[in-house]
Each structure stands twice: as C-alpha cells, then as structure tokens.
Amino acid sequence: MSAQRWTLRGAHTEYTVTVPAHGRWLELVAWGPHGVSEGPSPVAYDGPVPFLTAGDAAPIEYATDADRPFTGADLVVETPSGQRRVGFGHTGARADADGRELAVDFADRVTGLRATVHYRVPAGTDVVQRWVELTNGGGYPLRVVRALSGGFNVPTPHGALLSHQWGQWSQEFQLSHVELGHGTFSIGSSQGVPGHLHVPWLAVRDTAAPTGAAWGMALAWTGSWEISAERDTGGLTRVRAGRQLVDGPLELAPGERLGLPVVAGAYSPDGLDGLARVWHTHQRLLAADRLTPRPVLYNSWEATYFAVEAQSQLALARIAAELGVETFVVDDGWFVGRNDDTAGLGDWTPDPAKFPAGFDAFIADVRALGLNFGLWVEPECVNPKSALYAAHPDWVYSVDGRPLTPVRNQYLLDLGRPEVAEFLHSTVDGLLRRYDIDYLKWDFNRPRTEPGRPGGIGPVDLDGAHVANLHRIYERLRHAHPGVLIEACAGGGARTDLAMAARADVFWPSDNTGPLDRLAIQYGFLHANAPHLLSSWVTDAPGLFDTRPRSLAFRFVLAMAGVLGVGADIRAWTAAERAEAAGWIARYKEIRDVVTHGEVHLIGGPDQARCAVQYTAADESRVVVLAWHTGHLDGTGLLPSRPVRLPLRGLDPVARYRHGDRHYSGSHLGVVGLPVQWSPTHDADLIVLTRD
Template sequence: MSVKGYENEIYALQTRHTSYIIRVGEDRIPENVYWGKRIDRIEDFAGEASPAPVNMQAPHCLREECASFGGMRFKESSMKVCFADGVRDFRVGRVYAETEENRLELVLEDECYPFRVRLCYEVFEEEDVIKKWRIVENTGEAPVVLERIFSAQFGLPGTGYESLNYNGRWGMEFQAVSEKITSGKKVYESFHGLTAHGNNPVFIVHKGLEEPFRENQGEVWFGSLEYSGNFKTIVEAVDAGFLNIVIGINDTDFAWTLKGGESFEAPAVYAGYTDGGLEDMSHRMHRFCRRHLMPSGLADKPLPVLYNSWYSTTFDVKCEEQIALVEKAARLGVELFVVDDGWFVGREHDRAGLGDWYVDRKKFPQGLKPLTEAVRGLGMRFGLWIEPEMVNPESRLYRLHPDWIYRYQTREVLMGRNQYILDMSRQEVREYLAECLDTLLSENDISYIKWDMNRYASEMAGGGLPAQEWKSLWHRHSLGVQWLINTLREKHPKVEFEACAAGGGRVDYGAMRRFDEYWPSDNTDPLDRLFIQENYSHLYPVRYMRAWLTDDFGMDGRKIPLSFAMHSAMCGSLGIGTDLNRTSEEKREEIKGYVETYKHIRNTVQLGELYRLRSLKNSDIQCVQYVGDGQSAVFVFLDHERYGDPLQRITLRGLKEESLYRFVLDDREIVKSGAYLMQAGIGLRLCGDYDSRLLILEEINA
C-alpha cells in the first residue's frame, strides 16, 4: 500500500525510494513535514513540536500543503478566494481524509462558508512520482471568486538551495539557469496565452550551496505542471527558515467565478525527489511520461523519419512538384512526408488564408488524392501543417465572423505575424474548427498533423462574456484548445499530432498528454541545438524531441559539415528539411547512409535511457549516450580543437559490467567489457572545427 495513515494525523505517500509525509495538527492545517529518501516507520513523525515560535502565529512558519491568502501568513499563498460578502480569507473548520491504495484526498472545509478544498494526491510507486492537484467546490448558493488557485504547494526545510529553470526566446529555447535562493523569491511564469519560449512550467530545486552538484549526484526536488496556458512557479526563501514552492495557473489577470454548486479543478503537478542528481531525475520522469502521460498507442513506438517540404517550396506549393519531392524523399529512406504551410485556400503568403482549412484546388486540382497516393505508393505516410487557433484578416472565415477573435470594441485590434487569435472560449469557434479538421482528416489519407501556434495572446476580451468575466478567458482559451485536440484525437486515434508553437512554445506536460511529439525550436543550427536538446532532456523524453537536418541553419550562418549536422539531428527523433531540389545526388546518397544508420539505433535513441556524459557548457566536448536493450549509441561533438590536443577520453554509463561490447572506432573493430568502458573509458581523436563521432556498441554476451 503506497498511501498510509497514522491515527488521523500522519499521512505517508510512499514510492519505491521516497517518502512524502503530511501531518495534520490540532490547528487543522496540513503541512509537509518530510520529503526525501524513503522512511518506512511513519509513526516516527508523530508528536513532533510545531516549528512556530511562541510569539508568532503558526501558519506563516509551517510548510503548508495549501496556504491560503490571509490569516497571519506572509509567504506566498497557493490559493486566494473572495466570498460574496467581500471576505478574502479561507479558514479551515474541518479536515478529513479519504484514502485508497494509491490515492489520498484531504478535504478542507471552511469554518463559516459552504466552501471546501480537496487536496488530491496519487502515488506512482515504481516511478517514484507523486501527482498533486486540487479541486475547489462551492457547496452553497452565493458566488465565490477564485483570484488564485495554484495546483500544488511544497516546502523544503532549511536553506542552501538553488533553483534551476530556463531563460529563452524564439530560437533560443531551454537555456538553463541555476540560481541561489538565499532571500526573497524567484518567479518563473508565462502570460503569453501558452507556455511560450522563456520559462518552463516546472521547478527543479537542488542543494547547490552545501555540496557539489553534478550530473549524477546531489539532491534534487522537482515537479512539472500538466498545463499549456499561462503558468506561474514561485520559489521563495521564507524568513522562517524554509523554501516555499507554489506552482500552477498564473494569477496575473486571472479570476474565476464559481456559482452555487460549481467546482474548479486545477491541473496536476508531477513531482519527485532523488539523491542521484539530474541524471536520475531525467530517467524517472522519462519513464513516467512514457507509461502514464503519452497518448496510448504510440507511446512505446519510435517515431518515423520525417521529411518536411517547407525549405524546398515555402508557400509555393504545387501538386506535381510535391510528388517530385516525394520521390526524392523516398530514396533517402524517409517514412513520413509532410507538406508544410501553403496547401490551403488563399495561402500564397503569410498574410492570408489562416482559418480556411480547405485544400486549394488551384494548387491541387484533384484534391490531395494524387499526392497521398504517390506517398503511399512509395511506402511512406502523409502529413500536413495547420495553425487552427489563428485567423488572417484576409480569409473567408474572418470576413464572415469578424467577432470570432479576442478584441476590445473601442480599440484597433493588435496584429501579430499578420494574424489574429481566434476566441477558443466560444463553442461555435471550436465546433467550426472541429468540423473543418475532421472533414480534412476523414476525406484524405493523412497520418500526421503538425499543429502550430505562431503568435502570443493579447486583448483577452469577448467570448460572449460580460466584462467582469474577461479575466477567465486565458484559462478558457486553454480549455478550448484542449477540447479541440481531444475531439480530433478521439475521432482519429491513429493520427500522429506534433505540438509546435513557433518552435518550443508549447513544450509542457499538458501538451504531452494530447500530442505525440514536440518541435522544440525553429533553430536548426546543429551546434545551438546541442545546448537546446541537452537542457530540454532534463524533464522531457528524447522520443518527443523532433530534430531536423536543414541546409540553412537560419540563426548563425555557420558552415557545418554534414556529419556534425546529421549526428546532432540523430540525437532526437530524426527529421529532414533540406531543399532536395538543390541537393546534389552525392549529398543525398550521404544523407541516405545516415538515415539507414539512424534506423539501426532509433529504438535505443528514442526509447532507451539517456546519459549526458559531457557538456560544451563546461567541457571541450559534448557527449551524449543512449542505452537500450543490448545496444548503446554514443555521440561525441567537438566545436573547435583547443591548443593542438585532439585526444579525448570518455567514460560511459549504464552498461552491464560483466558483458562484452563490440564497436568500431577509426575502422577498427574493438571489444571491451562494460566494466572497462565505464571505468577506464574510450580514447578518441576529434580535430579541427565541428568534428563528431558516433559509436554504436553492441552487447555480444549476456
């Protein structure tokens, strides 16, 4: 049993290696008294004195599970409500527990008002993950306004912590930053209408001040929010001597009215602890995601090698030219052919067409059938790009329904990337999109959809709601997007959906629940991608990370060898975006060889365990290793040689000490034991600029 209670006072959430202990004292306030390595004897936690000094009210000094605004609390709260009479203070009058084998609910009822909060917990014992979320219920008749409703609150005793999150922008996603939290608070958030490119809806806290923190050692506490909208994470050093963490829906410009009998469910947070550093955190969360978050059916299957036509044709899409591209892509060994932007009515440029999701008969006189038949005939699957949340002013949809966007009636509508945002809170908007896209998928042989979102939200007004309800539109929009993708997945369960938002603007566990992969960045520069991919992999699985080879790397204008570029893309779920109309036959044959090699190691790369062995952030080389069933793939990258010293030595991880492994290095076949490879390592030479190696190790005895 992974949830245990002791004398209606102590509740233990026990995973395979960790314990999360909650105590409910005489003050009826649930507090987290321990989160760390597993302790089986839970009665040891009974009877401990409160940490609150006698001259202070207790709530501020407690590591509360649900600190509500007010009531002598001066730390960040995770909930703020306003009752109909103006009272903005939730006080627990009664608390009781409901338990199952792996679930716990602590129900907190207000001492005066018909209002309660359900603190919900679920234990994933084998994966060492705890799910936390909450449901608030208005059990009376008068309305209650939620001004803040975060999903979870965590407390860690003492000081000396660092907080790791990401700082980025378009084309520069997942730039990891670790900062000491010695006083005050650190806020990571988005109020762009989606996750966006800056911070990520996670927390990663480690003991970076008191002991060395390395990739595979050190204490780490972590959590990730299952939400794709505006979020906020606050990591706070409380003056009472502990760390306070709250995470959930951003309360900036947020308010939600609960009428009598209504409830609100906050999105879930998946959290854990390890003393094995970032490496063990990644392994646990990658396994958890595949077993419990990824849509069933595709979670345990590797993604196909993809070709995307954007760099070959941009908006100038024509059926016969696409068929010619199909034939060239097939010869590379590609398994999925995707027509990007430009296939639908009026889409000659990025100023028109969005919202009109109908095949352009000028470009495809017979519809998509000739193209999809050509794709299928060459053994590939077919996909399309869409951007369903957007509309161009120059479109049939906007001319018919100019009221279907977010706007202030007294202001000129702000334009972003030549497009407006559709009001996804409106049922008629969602139903129009569902009908259009369902028809598109039903009438055509489409196996894949790239779902893009290329501008941030603004002017959140409308929705057919009174002005006092407009603060709810940010969340209603997210719910509307969820409804649309859920509806399409239910009707088309075999279609593979990719989450893209101008690159990595929708990389989060909420998207993972509904999509099959991410496009983590529009930046395809192979060197930049190494940094993006390394930090992305902290909490997100490799299988979900699309990585492309392109001609024009776009951001930096570097001249990088094909081998380095292919190896960088092969570290994820491989895609090809080169302009095959300008690619020489010799280069296409070389790409074909890399594709064949990738297919040989694909299961290991996408579904195996990842080890970040070396990083260019603090080393001369980047080295990443994947370990699967009887195979390991090791990628090594050198950006530039230093001081005429080409020799590098790397020690591997995750192998079986007693097994032998065969690999080829510099045209020599070598056999070494797992123990040797992990202790003594491999010496190899990398020279000049942008050199790289791929070592494939095959286990040759059990």
C-alpha cells in the same frame, strides 16, 4: 483531533504528509527515497516565529491566505463584500490500499468553500501528481483571486540551487542555474500558452550537494502559468506552481466546482541527470500504447516556404523516399489564399491552383512512393484576409472599442466559445476524414493579446476555457483517428507542458535548426522531456547565435537524439550528400527503438568539451552514444593531444562491451570513459556498443 499521516510510495521514493492535530492544513513530513520518513522530519518547524505566523514557517502543502498571510498563499478567495482570509478545517480523507492515491478534504465554515487536495503516484514512477478541487458550498458567489495547484517543500539547509529553462523564439530551453540564498525567484507566462520565455519546470538542489538529491516540479497546464520558489531563513525552500489568472479572478457560483491543473513533483538522488530520467519515465507512461518509434519524416517548409505546389512537392518527395524517409509533411502554403502569411488562415481548403489534379491525387502520388503523408495546420488562428474572418469577425478575442493587435498578420480565435470549438474540431476532423493523412503538424504562431469577447461579456475565464477545449479537441481527434500522429508546435517550443505531453505525440522544440544553437536547445529540452517527444530536423540553416559551421554528420547525429526529420532543400544536395544522408537514416532506424525506450544519460553539455547523450537499452544489450564536438580543436595531429573521454553511466562494471574491433569493460567506460577524437572533418559520432 489527533494528527493523521499518509505515505505515498513510488518505484523508489516516498512522499509522506500529515494533517497536524489542529486540523487547519496538510503539511509535508518527508520526500525522498524509501524510508526517508522514518525519523524526524527534515522540514518540520514548531518553534517561535517573531513577526510571522506558524503557518508562514510550516511546510504546508496547500496554503490559504489565512495559513500563510505573509510568505505567500496558494489560494486566495474573496467574498462579495471583498473580505478574504479563507481558513480551512480538515473534514476527511480517502487513501487507496496501494499507497498511490490520496484525497484529503477541507472546508471553510465561514464561506462554505470546500477543497479536496488530491495526490496520485502513477505505478512504476517516482512522480507525485497533485491537484485541487474547489467547491462553493455556501450561499453566495466567491471570487478566486489566486488559484495555484500546490506548494512543494524542499529542505535546502545550505542554500537553494535552482535550475530553470529560459529562452525566446529560436532560443528555447536554455538551461540556467540560480543560487537562492534568501528571497523569491519566479517564472511564468501570461501569453495564454506556456511560452518561449520560460518552461513550466523547475529543479531544486541544495548548494552543498549539486550532484546529489534533486527535486523537480512541472505543471500540466497549456495556458498562462506561474512557478515561484522562496527560501526562508530556516533553510526551507517552498515552490508554488499553478495557473496565472491573467483574466482576473475566477467566479465560483454556489454549488459550482473548479478543478485546478495537475502539478507534478519528481525526486532523484542523482542530480539533474537522474531527475531527467524520472521525467522521461513519467512521460513515456503518459504516452501509453502510443509510445512507438516515430517515423523518419521530411518537412517541406525550408525548401519551399509558401511556394507550395504539386510538382515541386513531389520532386522533394521522390528524393526523400530515396533517402529512406517514411513520412512526407507538406507545411504552410497548401490552402486557398495562402501565398504568404497575410491571408488564408481559417480557410482550410486545398488550393486547386496548386494541386490542379486534386489534392487526393497529389496525396496518392506521395503515397505511391512508399511514403506516409502529413499536413501542417494552424486551426486556432485566422487572417483578416480570409473568408472565415469575413463571416465571423466576432469569433476572435477582442475588447470593445479597442483595436485588435495583429501578430504575424493574424488574430486568435476564441476557442472557449462552443461554436468556435466545434468549428475547429469539425475542420480538423474533416481534413483527417476526407484525406489520407497520417501526421498532423499543429502550429500556433501567436499569443493572446486581447482579454475579452465582443459585447463586453464577462467576467469569463478565457484562458481556462481555451485550454479546456484545446485538450478536448486533441482527445477527440486521437480517439477518432488513433493512427494519426500529432506534432505540437507553437512558433517552435512555446507549447510544451505535461498536459500536452499526454495528448500530443511529439513536440517541435524550436524553429532554429542551426547546429550548435540546436545542440543547446535539445540539451535543455531533454532535461524536462523524453526523447520520443523531441522532433529534430537536418537542415542547411546556419545558427542565429553560434554560427560556427558543422558537418552534415553533426546535423544528422544531432537530429537522431530524438525523432529524426529532414527539412533541407534536398534537391540541392549533391549525390554524395544524399548518399551520406541515406546512410545516416538507415543507421537511425537501427537505433531508434533504443532512443525511444532506453535509459538516457546526459554527458557534459554544449558549453563543455564533453557533450553526448547515452541511451541504454532496457535489457542492456546495446548502448547508443551520440557525441558532438562543441569547441576548439587541441592541435590534433600536430601537438600532443588525447581523445575526449565520455564517462558512460549505469553500466555493469564487470560486463564487456564492443564497438567494431574495440572492447571495453563497463568499469573502463564508467571510470575512464569512451574515447572520441575530433578533427576538422570529424565533429560528431554515433557509437553503438554491444554487450558481449
């Protein structure tokens, strides 16, 4: 057969693939700006491969272990006799007329396994979504040993510069960079959630051009996952991404179909900063008509912890309303048996001792203050001391004969079981129907430790079943309660991925609200996630890793970088502090539409003297700059010093911009930069530039 070739077109980019004449696989031709495929492929190779096979060096899009036996396969399948080496042949393809969707079919003549490699470029984006559907067309069951979603091929002739985000609880989204000359770099999670340790996101640049072209990969999967990057001796870096099969091989019965998660690729000519904007555009389209400026919220956790009761909550609500807060969220501690973290999870009934006039009356009192009402839940978990666990001990993950592993004094419900999924959905849906709730903070405070179900039932894809039902419940709740905003939390930022970005309205990135710690967390977060997903609170908490004090202004300007919230014990704030807070909240309401919808530029970083985020309105009428002082002062007022200059991006060089009585040209702001002067009492600023 002759080679076949297709080009998928994004807003500014194209992605071209081909099935060579031999028909054994699909490979990349070029990926980059429009027109990049009009010339010799930067990734093709058809020369000698001593001690390897042709497929080991080829830029294969989806490789079996027959295609790449030595340099890493995306798919490994085993027959009942233990044989491997699935080898595909091309059987057909379907492409739409707009160049935004493509499906390429393959089949293995020995096992009968069929695979369809799907591509989609959502309109208006520079993101290519990829996934694979496997179908067992043979007469015997198959075991899927490795089930990644695809490989991305990036030309890195001078070496690969990889950017990733590592972390731990209270220190998530730490942006780091690794130079990969040769060999493999890998990250992932085996916790049943994306996890605190790594983010399912990776960026690749050539070491010779760190501010130039950047390619990014991110996974839409809320369970265990893996991403690896390998640079070969020929200068090609291949990134593989997909599920990590922590429960063992997947069983694929005759006639059964298996859909693998979407993995997305992004391209920008403008380095990591430009790549972030590509991801932001994509996530805003995922949000669709739910992309609206989020309300300013108050959360009671750091003020009262588990000591929740009506009068103290109403005292907080009254002050919050005076500050200009719009939604009041009652956190953990509102339900029966919940006076600490050892009991109560699973019994989602308001505690009548804490709300003697009734929970309905309490909510009405909150709403009478002009506030919407929100509630914290952790429906996937259960305490041993709860009525639910007493009634259904078999509903938690367990291994026969083995002790259960408590984490935070709780167990994890097996959401893959239909009866558990129905209980969980009916519980949350019942709360939303019974009470006047506008906001739901959905938490998840432990990973899965037990790989089994009572009775030794198996093998079961526990991870896949849990994720599928979690996504389904979110979708059902959003359909039934479209006005309710859902915040996804997992002990902080352990559940952030593209699949959740399409289902949740906002993410809680970390339990650490210390100012300089949080600055680093949010800096990393915004490289992979849009501002409308970033929930941030103003609290009085010190940092865990950088304890240098910062002003209330610093904390407010920092929390304005996404969705503004307050979590401090505002009862203890002075009248001056409350007045200052009210002023910041009012200013945030004036700019949040630009923060939500504007073009984002990340300037400098938490470890640099320059540190700011720029948001430019779509019509360029306003430019919002949030800036923070990150380090030492320069002898301001006593020794020669000059303001820190923040070079702004994407502005019309001949346009004029004003801030108060100051006027700047776009050229000045881009080349010289916006001046900010820090002092011991002035460590952050919100600057709004208006185009004349």
